[in-house]
Amino acid sequence: MASRKRARRGLGGLLVIVLVAIFAFTYTIVSGDRPLLGLDLQGGVSLVLCPASPSNPQECKKPGDPAISEDTLNQAIKIIRSRVDALGVAEPDISRQGSNVLVQIPGVKDKQRALDLVGQTAALQFRPVLAEYPAPVAVDTTSSTDSTTPDTAPGDTSTTDASGNGATPPSTSGSTDTSQQGMRATTKWVEGESAAAFETAQAPATTDSTGGLTASLPSDATATTSAPQATATPQTATSSAPPLTPADQITPEATVVLPQVDPKTKQTIAIYQLGPVVVEGSSLESASAGLDQSGKWEIRPVFKSGVDGIDKFNTAAGQCNPASATCPTGRLAVVLDNQVLTAPSIKVASFARDQITISGNYTEGDAKDIATALRYGALPVVLFPQQTESVSATLGRDALHAGLVAGLVGFILVGLYMIAFYRFLGVLAMVKLLIEGSILWGLLCYLSSSVGLALTLAGITGIIVSIGVSLDSNVVYYEHLKEDVRSGRTVRAAIDKSFASAWSTIVAADGASVIGAALLYFLTVGAVRGFALYLGLSTVLDLITSYFYMRPVVRWATNSKRCAEHPGQFGLPVPMLEPKNAVANHVTVSTGGES
């Protein structure tokens, strides 16, 4: 009775792991997910990007142009890699080809999608806002309804102004959180691009409603006064916008007029007159999007330290707060690809490099997009997509086919070896491999569709190696078991004890693999990272199945009458004690167990 109960211990975990494996298997079959094969196995889209000058982004520069040094291209490659490979596992192939950049992305059938992934190609800049104008009146009629919705995209309200009534109340959600933000210790740089920014010209008090003002540090309190801004705003809502600056006249030094475009509808939301570039994207270290304390999305840029980083930004901030002739509106626009992403007000004269937040009426998508644009900075050159084509695999299907056949043959041979050596326990070990295999396959398919994980030949290598590592856990356990039985223990007595010892060995050894995988994953890029992910996943899976599958199933198997009578069928030796004794002992024990 007791032994039956003992044999059942852990069966819950066993059941769960088997169900998970079956679920993973059927889910993958049903959903029809396939792992995304890497460029080497399946091909993808090939883009040839050529450096162009900002003034004429449709025409490639000639090779040898001093503006396109090797360094510039390498830097561009680095940035493109981080864009395409945000999670570091898609393994694109990015290289220089002559003076061009060749980008190959695995498995992407849609060429436009590939272009989107490579992303915007112009420089990221910060320019002071001289004036904001509503978008041309011709805009859509839906804009007025938009403006009444509290969480419209920033700036949408300005279109309403265009239709003539400058009195539309700005969205009030900004003002409600003013007080809350005032409590926070972080300095803020507030989104102020909604129509409310104009309203300030007519009624200074409305600045408060613009977008959550803020500066929180008491010493900065004076700096937040809205008066200078209001008086300095030179334009009125009635004045019409000047024409947009043509692309070839946009230079860092010039005063330009640029649009803000809704990324989804592609409609112009507002038009800005902007001063010369004050800070460039290269001054940024990183950026993230997150929720503030009142549950609204905000963007948190982090500048590099030093003269080329936060110092530059603070110089610009100093011009805008208090507003001066170079920055009359007190707002600084973030410009990417000659379009204004956002134009927040500067509410404090000086910022700590990692304590800056940009708040406003951002939706989650807006905040994340802007953070991404800030984080990946801008390319040091304008790149023009010269050729976009789908490409075949570099190694081809034959390599994949060969790899799969070889893997299958290997699996069968390994199975034969394990069964020849450990008999029934060998069968159990192979079942463990199948369980791990189906869970891993499910994970692969899932990660392929969610984060663009690509299965390359190197990844297949990792999986094949993990066969050895996974079975090793069984070998370690079984050998321990045999050793214990040989030195005079009954199988039943040995089973838990040797698992404890074997488990400690397995954890120690797998622990080292997990550490290695984690370090490689977090510290590297490209193919190495993909490999690390496989190694880590398969090792963790091994730990899980060793504990939840191998332990209970071996205990169950060895608790049987059959095991006591024919230990050889389980690959176990007959105990080393005097044969008669040992057998007698076994029989008593097992009958006790079966009764």
Place this chain on the structure above:
Amino acid sequence: MSSLGRLYRGENDINFKKWWRRGLILSAILIVISVLSLFTRGLNLGIDFEGGISWEVKAPGVSVTEARSALDGVGSGGAKIQQVGTDILRVQEPASSLEKQAQVAETLATLAGVEVGDVSVSTVGPSWGKEITKSAERALVFFLAVILLYLSIRLEWKMAVAAVLAMIHDVVISVGVYSVFQLEVTPPTVIAFLTILGYSIYDTIVVFDKVKENQARPGLTSRMTFTDLSSLSMNQVLLRSVNTSVVAVIPVISMLVVGAGILGAVTLEEFSIALLVGMISGAYSSIFVAAPIVVWLKEREPKNKALAARLGSGGVGYTTGRSAAARAAVSSGGSVAGDNASDSSDGQSLAPAAGVIPPRPRKKGKTR
């Protein structure tokens, strides 16, 4: 057969002391050859690391396979060949002599039925950029440091040092094979080298854990020198090592033979060799490199020196190795699984000779 049978029955009683010396000599020779070759011949780095030449030609209806067999004629069968769009062939290869480049262009022109001038040629930079190498190097340094720390905590620092040395040994020899035979190093090969690092450490930990476990067995440490104890542990763990290596190597050999040999996927060969060499070396070095290094480090400890002197005069020689271990196990109340001797949840363990030597109370914490 008989020695294999003994191994299967767990009766192998090999005096590893003798083999350790031979193993170290062999390893030293292999390392010297590898390092010399690395310095003189270097590595044959593929286009992904070095960059090279790219040819593009409009060749409707020409398949990659056809192109490969045609290029094989001028010795460029290993080039990267891709179909771009529907009708363009792109061939990439490491930079070579101008005649060779001209030959490739000519072959492609003939294949496509166009003039040589219609084949566009350009240089390509490495796709495995410097920043990938740099980040991998940085990660490796961290990896070494963290693994040393981890093993020092989990085992002890002497074993940590030995394990890392064995790992370096394996990688140097694997890379050495690529240098000596001038096999092309591709990104998958680099991944294979990284795999070897992990595999080697893994294997060494399993072996050392056995030594550690035996050290915790009260009946053994007082009767055996550390050398003999280690030799015993190697005997105990030998079958595990053999089995694990066989199980790990079979799929790799299958890749070499079935994949590369029969199905003709050359690229599989490129890194299967690295894996094969690394795995065999990893299993070998755990027993024949890491173990003797630990033994050498440990025998210098005063405690072990004294023990060796005492046992030396007492006449307990090595010959009793495995049987002595069995006796010790039995006499100490059957606490075979030394590490967990206190686990008495199912205390029906056979204790045939209980009381002969009372089990030594288990030390708290780390036993040395």
